[in-house]
Amino acid sequence: MAVNATAESRESIEPTGTRPPQLRAARVRRQSVIKFVILFVTLAFLFVPLISMLVFTLRHPLSGRWSLAPWVAIFTGNGESLGADLTVLWQGLGASLALCAVTVVLMLLLMVPTMVIVHIRSKALERAIEWVATLPLTIPAIVLVVGLGPIYRWLSSSLLNTNPIWLCFAYVVLVMPFAFRAIAVGLNSIDVKTLVEASRSLGASWPKVFFRVIIPNLWQSILSASFISIAVVLGEYTVASLLGRMNLQVALYQLGQSNSQISTAMSLLALLFGVVLLVALDLISERVAKSKEGK
Template identity: 40%
Template sequence: MTRVLAWAALIFGMLYFLLPLVGMTEFSLSMRRGVYSLDAYGSVLSDPRFWETFGYSVAMAVATIVFGVLLVVPTAYWVRLKLPWIRPYIEFVTLLPLVIPAIVIVFGYIRLYNTSSWLPLTGTPMGTNLLLMFGYATLALPYMYRAVDTGLRTLDVGTLTEAAQSLGAGWGTILFRVILPNVLVAVLSGAFLTFAIVIGEFTMAALLDRPAFGPFMQILGANRAYEPAALAVIAFAITWACMGLIQLVTRLQKHTRAGA
């Protein structure tokens, strides 16, 4: 009896998640009356704005990942090594972006860095890009910090640091040759999550008026019927590919025990 109930719950859950996806995919294939076709996809992929905005968002994602790694790895390492008592506070701070809506953050940014402020970042496209990258890094912070901190927990950070020091290594060498390679899997999983967040982000990019993928999806959605569904499927595929890549790099890590 319990087994039947368990299966029923599972099937209900799967339908709940899968039906909208199936419906959306089905709709995205129905542009041509009466037959399934990839016309909607063709239309999306042949739109130059798709490639422009997608390229922009990928570049922003890469920049965000690099900045996030350089910010989070040394911080999490230092907190574990020297300031363990501060960890709960740092964790609280890294969770704030989940509580504070992106729209609040971006309005704060605009107030602080507008053209009549002491640091007019929004005055130039490059400055606005920078601001957007900081915003993305903030949004990704909870995931990146948690991933890296979990990775560091599997290491004996203190002893490895001392071993490297006794062999003559300075802080740079310790961070980039000892700590970073050993938390690489964690960093990569944080990186793919960051990528997925940045690709789909709408609020910040729209309010800062940057040509990102999120606002493009919105514009397309407001003006077309079939293309938005095709675009949503593409965005899903990208996110899932990221998840798959996390799994893949975890498996390919050759210096960790298989299955551990």
């Protein structure tokens, strides 16, 4: 009995590489099947709704007739034949693109200098800023609007107006968690203190240190924060709708009341634009990594 137990224990701790080829091949096949099932389920979860949206834009829900008319209406800018006024769509798209640009600029002006200074001076304060920056993830958008509503009412009547561009202040708050994480990854990947001390010892002023030493090493993280912020702004609906401002998502909702096919087609284009941004970010990151390896 003792001999058999010893033999079994040796087999149990025997390396996988010494198993018979048949057992190794069977294990590889099982792993391949499991990987295929997981990949198939994941892709189906992601792409079945998108394919359904695409079919909906091409097939009329009542007559069953297939047509490219909704897509033609978007690219020609004329939806009168389908009973849709695309003016509101172009207004919402223009407002969202302007909001993307202004939000990204304000976010970078606020986050990058603050995070660099805090990263150099105080780790404790950096953790406090991280806690504040991630608060918008834990607060529902409807609660944010309840707090922002009186502020925007006062701004609109006393200082500014009801132009959608002023949503940029609220959107900076919404994109802070994502921007903070992207920039923090860049700061933690380089030795900021050593770079600053070396530059200062060579006589560089603080503006030169910031723009010629730190920013070139952080530009990939800055690009990531900008792309993620653009994707968030393009997909935001709750704040703009409840504050009575126009953006792309609000325009799509209003357009959907008259022609849901055109609205769905434009939603697909917005999703595609977000995917293109993320793919571009991945390609740029890969090219930067290869260029650094080549040096």
